[in-house]
Amino acid sequence: MTETAAVPASPPISDADPFAAENLERPEPLHRRLREAGPVVRLSRYDVHALARHQEVHAALVDWQTFQSGAGVGLANFRHEKPWRPPSLLLEADPPHHDAPRRVLREILAPLALRRLCETWQAVAEELVETVLAERGREFDAFAALAQAFPLRVFPDAVGLGPHGRENLLPYGNMAFNAFGPRNALVESDAHRVGDLSAWVNAQCAREALSEDGFGARIWAAADRGDLTRAQAPLVVRSLLTAGVDTTVHGLAAALYAFATHPEQWQRLRARPDLARTAFDEAVRWQSPVQTFFRTATTDVDIAGTRIREGGKILMFLGSANRDPERWPDPDRFDLTRDPSGHVGFGMGIHQCVGQHVARLEAESLLTALARRVTHLELVGEPRRHLNNTLRSWASLPVRIRPAG
Amino acid sequence: MVVHNLLPATPRPTPGLSLRVRAKDVVADGVVSLALDHPDGGRLPDWSPGAHIDLMLPNGTTRQYSLCGDRWDPYTYRIAVLREPAGRGGSADVHDRLMPGDRVGVGGAHNHFPMVPADRYLFIAGGIGITPLLPMIQQAELAGTEWQLLYGGRTRASMAFRADLTHAYGERVHVRPQDEFGLLDLAAWLSEPLPGTKVYCCGPTPLLAAVQEACAHWPDHSLRTERFAAAADRSESVRRTPFEVELRRTGRTVTVTPDVSVLHAVRRAGAEVLSSCEQGTCGTCLVPVLEGTPDHRDAVLADHERAASDCMMPCVSRSHSDRLVLDL
Numbered sequence A: 001m002t003e004t005a006a007v008p009a010s011p012p013i014s015d016a017d018p019f020a021a022e023n024l025e026r027p028e029p030l031h032r033r034l035r036e037a038g039p040v041v042r043l044s045r046y047d048v049h050a051l052a053r054h055q056e057v058h059a060a061l062v063d064w065q066t067f068q069s070g071a072g073v074g075l076a077n078f079r080h081e082k083p084w085r086p087p088s089l090l091l092e093a094d095p096p097h098h099d100a101p102r103r104v105l106r107e108i109l110a111p112l113a114l115r116r117l118c119e120t121w122q123a124v125a126e127e128l129v130e131t132v133l134a135e136r137g138r139e140f141d142a143f144a145a146l147a148q149a150f151p152l153r154v155f156p157d158a159v160g161l162g163p164h165g166r167e168n169l170l171p172y173g174n175m176a177f178n179a180f181g182p183r184n185a186l187v188e189s190d191a192h193r194v195g196d197l198s199a200w201v202n203a204q205c206a207r208e209a210l211s212e213d214g215f216g217a218r219i220w221a222a223a224d225r226g227d228l229t230r231a232q233a234p235l236v237v238r239s240l241l242t243a244g245v246d247t248t249v250h251g252l253a254a255a256l257y258a259f260a261t262h263p264e265q266w267q268r269l270r271a272r273p274d275l276a277r278t279a280f281d282e283a284v285r286w287q288s289p290v291q292t293f294f295r296t297a298t299t300d301v302d303i304a305g306t307r308i309r310e311g312g313k314i315l316m317f318l319g320s321a322n323r324d325p326e327r328w329p330d331p332d333r334f335d336l337t338r339d340p341s342g343h344v345g346f347g348m349g350i351h352q353c354v355g356q357h358v359a360r361l362e363a364e365s366l367l368t369a370l371a372r373r374v375t376h377l378e379l380v381g382e383p384r385r386h387l388n389n390t391l392r393s394w395a396s397l398p399v400r401i402r403p404a405g
Numbered sequence B: 001m002v003v004h005n006l007l008p009a010t011p012r013p014t015p016g017l018s019l020r021v022r023a024k025d026v027v028a029d030g031v032v033s034l035a036l037d038h039p040d041g042g043r044l045p046d047w048s049p050g051a052h053i054d055l056m057l058p059n060g061t062t063r064q065y066s067l068c069g070d071r072w073d074p075y076t077y078r079i080a081v082l083r084e085p086a087g088r089g090g091s092a093d094v095h096d097r098l099m100p101g102d103r104v105g106v107g108g109a110h111n112h113f114p115m116v117p118a119d120r121y122l123f124i125a126g127g128i129g130i131t132p133l134l135p136m137i138q139q140a141e142l143a144g145t146e147w148q149l150l151y152g153g154r155t156r157a158s159m160a161f162r163a164d165l166t167h168a169y170g171e172r173v174h175v176r177p178q179d180e181f182g183l184l185d186l187a188a189w190l191s192e193p194l195p196g197t198k199v200y201c202c203g204p205t206p207l208l209a210a211v212q213e214a215c216a217h218w219p220d221h222s223l224r225t226e227r228f229a230a231a232a233d234r235s236e237s238v239r240r241t242p243f244e245v246e247l248r249r250t251g252r253t254v255t256v257t258p259d260v261s262v263l264h265a266v267r268r269a270g271a272e273v274l275s276s277c278e279q280g281t282c283g284t285c286l287v288p289v290l291e292g293t294p295d296h297r298d299a300v301l302a303d304h305e306r307a308a309s310d311c312m313m314p315c316v317s318r319s320h321s322d323r324l325v326l327d328l
Helices: A021-025 A028-037 A054-062 A099-108 A112-136 A142-159 A166-178 A185-204 A215-224 A233-243 A246-261 A263-271 A273-287 A356-373 B090-096 B133-143 B162-172 B186-190 B205-214 B262-268 B303-308
Strands: A041-043 A048-051 A139-141 A292-297 A301-303 A306-308 A313-317 A374-379 A384-386 A393-396 A398-403 B017-028 B031-037 B051-056 B062-066 B076-082 B103-111 B120-126 B146-153 B173-177 B197-203 B223-227 B243-247 B252-256 B287-291 B323-326
Touching: A048 A054, A054 A301, A054 A313, A099 A215, A099 A233, A112 A139, A112 A142, A112 A356, A139 A142, A142 A166, A142 A215, A142 A233, A142 A246, A142 A356, A142 A393, A166 A185, A166 A233, A166 A246, A185 A233, A215 A233, A246 A263, A246 A273, A246 A356, A246 A374, A246 A393, A263 A273, A263 A356, A263 A374, A273 A356, A356 A374, B017 B076, B031 B090, B051 B076, B062 B076, B062 B090, B076 B090, B120 B133, B120 B186, B120 B205, B133 B146, B133 B162, B133 B197, B146 B162, B162 B173, B186 B205, B197 B205, B205 B223, B243 B262, B252 B262
Parallel strands: A048 A313, B120 B146, B120 B197, B146 B173, B197 B223, B243 B323
Antiparallel strands: A041 A048, A139 A398, A292 A313, A301 A306, A374 A398, A384 A393, B017 B031, B017 B103, B031 B076, B051 B062, B051 B103, B243 B252, B287 B323
């Protein structure tokens, strides 16, 4: 990688590949170089501009007028390239089309609307933790046993999915999040499953496939009221299934990894279980399960003196913004005494993660149950990453725990 | 501009989002339009057509006005205000006291009148009820959706934005002042239900009632209305004096002055409250309220949730009562 000195009006150039295996495995060194290179860096390999500092990333995220999502939030520019599936009505849409689907989903997933799930999810979390401790003993893979298991227990039920085929959810999400990157080996390795996985997911979005009391049924009820069209309803359900599973799995894994590597923070949480929500957001800041998203300039725009042409793609490094030392003192530390408010791990602005309250409720349920039953949590082997073009993912998280009393 | 400053507005600290009146123009008989911006030149909270803001007026009352500007300009809120001689003084305050350069407290934006997808729109405005429909028309244009506007008012001169609309959209705009045409001929427009058409109506209560009746045989959910008379009636005054917030679990009490948010005040007192957007839109900072009556300014809670007074978004919301007790 080379970063040449800036000549007037042209940004530093980097030939780094953020989607190369070594950068996905360990993105921090690249993030640091990009942040230090300047507020805007041109990535010559993909002919896009990149933002890696908190201030610019935050500003671009909220400015939907200048930085649109409708041309795709991956590298592919939907103005010239055909999307791999019909675009999302939420993630890959701009106002005015974005408004109605967003409003419907925002209301269904609002904090107060989730209250009815609290007790159930707490009970499921406690039961899961008991079972894991009873069956797996003191050493187990916390990624599979907890981070994957818990969302897969509660979320598909909350959506109202049937019992069959749920094993397709994670591979589908993995594929969708790979697709935001370049067509590299990660995308190629999914290629043979696109048809099958998409067919299964699309079939689950139909009204008949959904139970009568879940998020999915509520989306269809909104279509009955005319708040959405009937053609939009299945695509809004699809958004839940695409964006609601892998993200929380890797978010929970981030929190478990954080605690397993910061024993003093685990003791702090045990002493103050009400910190569970803050702890989860701090883990989301620290690991940024969603690492990157693109935007497209709707007009010629200057960012910190760099001209970006209309139609140009801009890569926003959320993970880097969340560790920008200009914004966060001692940013590489996972620290429950820190106030993580204002991190961009869920995005910001009109596209900010509509399911963030669902993720927080899942995390709060699981972490609280775990803190009650586990006095010590530590790594017992090298955790393994799973590589994905967008998600900071895990393959395993071997831990040793000490159960309470 | 022919507005005279009869009563000088006294500069007082304004709670919450404090915007500057950038421009004030007479746009029809008895109607002024205000352009509001942030004194720091920053972006204003996002909104969508049908949304309104709370305006906290110099006389201490709160009035709600539909945003009628262009959401693609994130730096300006535009509202239009009809002088209502029979009102409680809110509109007179805007007309007579609020001047360019003044600061005014703003809450919102909230939207109880959202635009939903349709094959066609029929917009029906009565008088100042045109305001929420203006951005809807802009949006129907952007979406390439067919639309018509039926616009009634007392007289041609009283109908705000009439000339602009006619100029921009020609024969899709049907201007029907009452002194020339009588009451709107709703039967002609609504007798035959048009599946796929959504009817958006805003105006005085008798017009809404008439449109409701005329649409009775339309498919369910075809008609969407906003009652601006009722909306403008919200009269609780905004507190400009400090109030106390007790943090029940922490055991501390903090005084919240008008120039600081509840969120910042409780954080200063040592409470840990997670937040994100700090504009009342994301819902992250929701805290349970144990006692007292919050003054809700967020865009997250529904009306019945606001009325329950058992939680609030401290990043923008404040207090009606002298004391709030939070579960913090």
